[in-house]
Amino acid sequence: MKLNLNIEPLSNWLQPTNEKKPLVIAGPCSAETEEQLLATAHLLAKTGKVSALRAGIWKPRTRPGEFEGIGSIGLQWLKRAKEETGLKTATEVATAKHVEEALAAGVDVLWVGARSTANPFTVQEIADALKGADVPVIVKNPVNPDVSLWVGALERINNAGITKLAAIHRGFSSFEKTAFRNEPMWELAIQLKTLCPELPMINDPSHICGNRELISYVSQKALDLDMQGLIIESHIDPSVAWTDAKQQVTPAALSDLIDNLTLRHHDL
Numbered sequence: 001m002k003l004n005l006n007i008e009p010l011s012n013w014l015q016p017t018n019e020k021k022p023l024v025i026a027g028p029c030s031a032e033t034e035e036q037l038l039a040t041a042h043l044l045a046k047t048g049k050v051s052a053l054r055a056g057i058w059k060p061r062t063r064p065g066e067f068e069g070i071g072s073i074g075l076q077w078l079k080r081a082k083e084e085t086g087l088k089t090a091t092e093v094a095t096a097k098h099v100e101e102a103l104a105a106g107v108d109v110l111w112v113g114a115r116s117t118a119n120p121f122t123v124q125e126i127a128d129a130l131k132g133a134d135v136p137v138i139v140k141n142p143v144n145p146d147v148s149l150w151v152g153a154l155e156r157i158n159n160a161g162i163t164k165l166a167a168i169h170r171g172f173s174s175f176e177k178t179a180f181r182n183e184p185m186w187e188l189a190i191q192l193k194t195l196c197p198e199l200p201m202i203n204d205p206s207h208i209c210g211n212r213e214l215i216s217y218v219s220q221k222a223l224d225l226d227m228q229g230l231i232i233e234s235h236i237d238p239s240v241a242w243t244d245a246k247q248q249v250t251p252a253a254l255s256d257l258i259d260n261l262t263l264r265h266h267d268l
């Protein structure tokens with residue numbers, strides 16, 4: 001498999017807040033209320049260790065009947081969070097309409113979720129809506145362990161003219177039950193990195209682990225593998241989070257977690 005992507009370095013669009021620390025994107029799994037999002041954003045910004053605020057406003061739920069995201073109103077909350085904290089903002093887009101609305105609202109970084117990456121029609125719809133935009137896009141691995149689908153999604157987005165591009169490794173569904181919510185299958189991330197060494201890769205320990213206890217280990221492992229950053233779910237009060245409650249960490253816990261990580265080339 002050949003992979004020829006035309007991509008810009010990650011440092012052109014997102015940088016760590018401190019060169020001795022990893023790049024961190026953090027924020028709640030879902031934007032729930034304006035107060036929850038703003039309070040979380042302020043505490044995250046205060047740590048000085050976070051470069052961008054993540055929050056899902058359109059949530060792809062595996063089964064119906066659960067919270068499906070707050071919807072477009074959340075774009076205004078993200079805008080306000082950015083104005084008040086200076087953090088860049090990131091949200092998931094899964095349809096052309098999401099892309100149009102997120103671009104119109106000035107969201108800084110868009111991501112393609114794992115369920116979308118698994119569907120080439122969806123990815124193509126997103127790519128078509130991105131044509132002519134100069135927005136960074138990060139593409140999660142598909143839910144199933146298939147590197148070709150991940151590669152295909154990156155190619156479709158890149159073919160639409162998006163050069164600020166990165167991959168997110170969030171682990172893969174597997175039939176076997178293990179300690180992880182989604183098996184990291186590190187070799188698949190390594191395979192993608194080998195196919196395209198200049199493609200920035202960000203690790204998502206929250207969705208790999210599914211519980212907060214394991215996050216520091218997976219984060220350190222990702223950094224040891226030279227991944228360029230981490231996207232970690234953080235909520236002002238994880239115990240009452242509307243989605244992914246078990247894996248979210250408070251901003252204070254996130255700050256400690258980052259303090260305890262070491263970059264492989266730290267002392268070089």
Ligand code: PEP
Pocket residue numbers: 029030056060112113114115140170207
């Ligand atoms: C999320 O980031 O909250 C999310 C739904 O992730 P994924 O697409 O990796 O399941």
Ligand code: MN
Pocket residue numbers: 029030233243244
């Ligand atoms: Mn989540």
